[in-house]
Structures are given as C-alpha cells and as structure tokens.
Amino acid sequence: MTDSSAKTATTQACPRTAWPPGTALEPTGVTRVLVLAACNSTETAMDVAKLKEFGTKYTAAWCSQNAASVAAFFGESGSLKINDGAPAVGRTAITAAARGFMTAFPDMVVTMDSVILDGGRALYRWTLTGTNTGPGGTGNVVRISGYEEWTFGADGLIAESEGHFDEAEYNLQLGK
Numbered sequence: 001m002t003d004s005s006a007k008t009a010t011t012q013a014c015p016r017t018a019w020p021p022g023t024a025l026e027p028t029g030v031t032r033v034l035v036l037a038a039c040n041s042t043e044t045a046m047d048v049a050k051l052k053e054f055g056t057k058y059t060a061a062w063c064s065q066n067a068a069s070v071a072a073f074f075g076e077s078g079s080l081k082i083n084d085g086a087p088a089v090g091r092t093a094i095t096a097a098a099r100g101f102m103t104a105f106p107d108m109v110v111t112m113d114s115v116i117l118d119g120g121r122a123l124y125r126w127t128l129t130g131t132n133t134g135p136g137g138t139g140n141v142v143r144i145s146g147y148e149e150w151t152f153g154a155d156g157l158i159a160e161s162e163g164h165f166d167e168a169e170y171n172l173q174l175g176k
Contacts, residue, residue, distance in 0.1 A: 048117065055115035055124055062110040062126075067099035074161070075153040082163040104137060105130030113145065122150040128165075138175040 054073075061069040071091040074080065080094045081087040088097040102108060108130035115124045127145040132138050146165025153159035 051115055051117065051122055055112050058124070059110050059112040059126070062098070062101075062128075063108065065102050065106070065108075067095045067102055070098040071095040073158055075155050075157040075159050078153070078158050078160065080158075080161045080163065083165065083167055087160075101128070104132055104134040105142070106133055107131050120151075122152070124148045124150060132174055140173060140175045142170065142173040144170050144173065 058070070058073050061073060068091075071094040074091060074094050077090055078094065079087040079089045080097055082097065088094045105128070108128060111127045111129070113125040113127055115122060125145070125147045127143065129141070129143045131141050144165050146163060148164070149162045150158050151160040
C-alpha cells in the first residue's frame, strides 16, 4: 500500500489502561490485520481497531515504568532493534532495553501518534517526552519522535520491531 491508501488509527497520549496479566489479543488477531488489509472493508476496519487497541496498550506499557510489560508484547524470541544497534532478542533483553529508557527518563510519557497498515507490516509512530534525570542524567527535557516497523508472529505478538528515531537530534537535546 502507498502512504495515501494506508489504513490509519490514532489515539491520545499515554493511556492509563493496563495490559492485564495473562491476556492478549486473539492469537491470530493482529496477524490477520496484515493479511486482511486487502480484504473487505468490514473485516479490515475491525482488524485496524484491534491494531489500534494493541498500539494503545503498547503505549501504556511504555508509560508504565514497568519494562517487563513492554516485553510482554513480544513473542518469546521476539526482537527489538533500535536504529543501527544490535537487536535485543527475547523478552529478557527487550526488558533491559525498555528499562534503559525508563531509568533515563523517570517521567517519560510516550504518545502513539498513529498506527497504520502498510503492505505486510504495521507502522507504529510515537513521540517520547521526558526529563533525563536518571543516573548520570543531564537534567534536560527531551522530545523526540520516531517509529517502529512491526512484523507479527503466529501468536499475535511482535516477532520483530525495527525502531527508528533521529539519534543526532536526541543527543543534541540531551546535551551530549
């Protein structure tokens, strides 16, 4: 799909709904989002709604200061790659990556700017705002936007996420 024909869903900043332990979207729900993008509009609209719900809960996990809740959105062997860094593979590594941001920005707020279907993937666009007051922090406020490209596994969880943001701008805002 081109950007003009992509299905889009948006939401507000930092939703405070929790992802209840032991629950998930229907195992094939998000996977079907990617397959049904070209199918009839009624099914697609319902699946876009499931993707929006998934993105809303994922955003809440990032705002929660509970790094393991972010990792719960990934399959057991899922991966999270941030810019050109080595991917964090598995929930333990993903928890550590999320914890790094949460520690650096104890007041971090993540906003889901949009979540769209684009061909065989989902694009999750976000904005992070926080004050770098964690250990060794600069005390500077950072506001940076970026996106993740998601591929889902058969379990309906993220199998692979490739995250992107302007690292030079991020470092400039940090004062580094």
